[in-house]
Amino acid sequence: MSNFTPDIRAYCCHYTSQQTCADGPEGLKKDGFPDCVVLNRIPCTGKLQISTLLKAFEDGADAVYVVGCPEDKCHNLMGSQRAAKRVGAVKKALSELSVEPERAEMFHLERGFHPEFVAAAVEMHKRVSAMGPCPFKGEEK
Amino acid sequence: MIIAERKPVDEIMEMLQDFKKVLVLGCHGCVSVCSAGGEREVEILASLIRLGSKKEGKEIEVIEGTITRQCDKEYIDSIDQWEGKYDAVLSMACGVGVNFIANLRPTDMVFPAVNTSFFGGSAEQGVWSEQCAGCGNCILHYTGGLCPVARCAKSLMNGPCGGSMDGRCEIHADVPCVWQLIHDRLERVDRKEQLTKVAPIRSWTTAGHGGPRKVVRDDLTV
Numbered sequence A: 001m002s003n004f005t006p007d008i009r010a011y012c013c014h015y016t017s018q019q020t021c022a023d024g025p026e027g028l029k030k031d032g033f034p035d036c037v038v039l040n041r042i043p044c045t046g047k048l049q050i051s052t053l054l055k056a057f058e059d060g061a062d063a064v065y066v067v068g069c070p071e072d073k074c075h076n077l078m079g080s081q082r083a084a085k086r087v088g089a090v091k092k093a094l095s096e097l098s099v100e101p102e103r104a105e106m107f108h109l110e111r112g113f114h115p116e117f118v119a120a121a122v123e124m125h126k127r128v129s130a131m132g133p134c135p136f137k138g139e140e141k
Numbered sequence B: 001m002i003i004a005e006r007k008p009v010d011e012i013m014e015m016l017q018d019f020k021k022v023l024v025l026g027c028h029g030c031v032s033v034c035s036a037g038g039e040r041e042v043e044i045l046a047s048l049i050r051l052g053s054k055k056e057g058k059e060i061e062v063i064e065g066t067i068t069r070q071c072d073k074e075y076i077d078s079i080d081q082w083e084g085k086y087d088a089v090l091s092m093a094c095g096v097g098v099n100f101i102a103n104l105r106p107t108d109m110v111f112p113a114v115n116t117s118f119f120g121g122s123a124e125q126g127v128w129s130e131q132c133a134g135c136g137n138c139i140l141h142y143t144g145g146l147c148p149v150a151r152c153a154k155s156l157m158n159g160p161c162g163g164s165m166d167g168r169c170e171i172h173a174d175v176p177c178v179w180q181l182i183h184d185r186l187e188r189v190d191r192k193e194q195l196t197k198v199a200p201i202r203s204w205t206t207a208g209h210g211g212p213r214k215v216v217r218d219d220l221t222v
Ligand code: SF4
Pocket: B002, B027, B028, B029, B030, B031, B032, B068, B069, B070, B071, B093, B094, B095, B096, B097
């Protein structure tokens, strides 16, 4: 467990990740963005499907999280609210399978606020490191 | 349409415990519209079954498919396309679909993935409510188009009962008293007079209490 490197998949909209992406991989590393968080950029988090997040778990993720605009200030009006509901559905599905629902999370962040974007990744990294490998990866436990 | 809801995953996993190759079969009809058993829900449930089995250390192969309807023979026959690839069908259609597979495919094992809830509609995104109970002898012409069989907790024919208060049903403050709605509506359209007639004792023989019902349309049977 001590040398466990979590596999974390982040799904973020263009707007919340703008500044972060402008920083480039080197910049991100310098700012403390964990290496094990893989960024997936999508035009709007409202487009994200429950099945995409579940497939990430099937594919070996230890956790997934979504970063969208503030609930009342989404660039596409309701996109981030929809994403939050779908993350809620994934949390419920994880609980149904007796897996910690905290392995899925939704963050609502202001557009282009880079330190907060990094902080979300750091928080997920800390959380998942403490929880250990996802039980779906049974054999690695 | 028919409204359904997915069963809890552990109940589904228990049904499937003896099987290694499962066809999760959606229906493009009612259950797609009420987001319980269409293509999208098939994808989600297939993922959950694979994840659940991985967690238990079991191997299961999940095949995903969705057919036009599961309540018509011609579409049930199209399950042939997966012949030999599954040892159980997990139907995401309503109970009609599950019954049709059991009727028409005598040796296929079939299980229900959803609970078939009621006949209803959605006036608000993500919310469905019961509107008709399929009683086989519709009386909506007496009640302004609002159904007391399905929407009155006691299925009264001469309502409201003494428990109706402030337009709400006594079973729950969230439930509108349909008889209050009927009176208000008929008053609005100036037909309240028709409620002064006492509805006769109703025969429920058409409502399923006399065994399974059948409709035969002779003009369509050739
Ligand atoms: S099988 Fe059931 S859900 Fe599918 S179309 Fe027929 S009645 Fe509707």
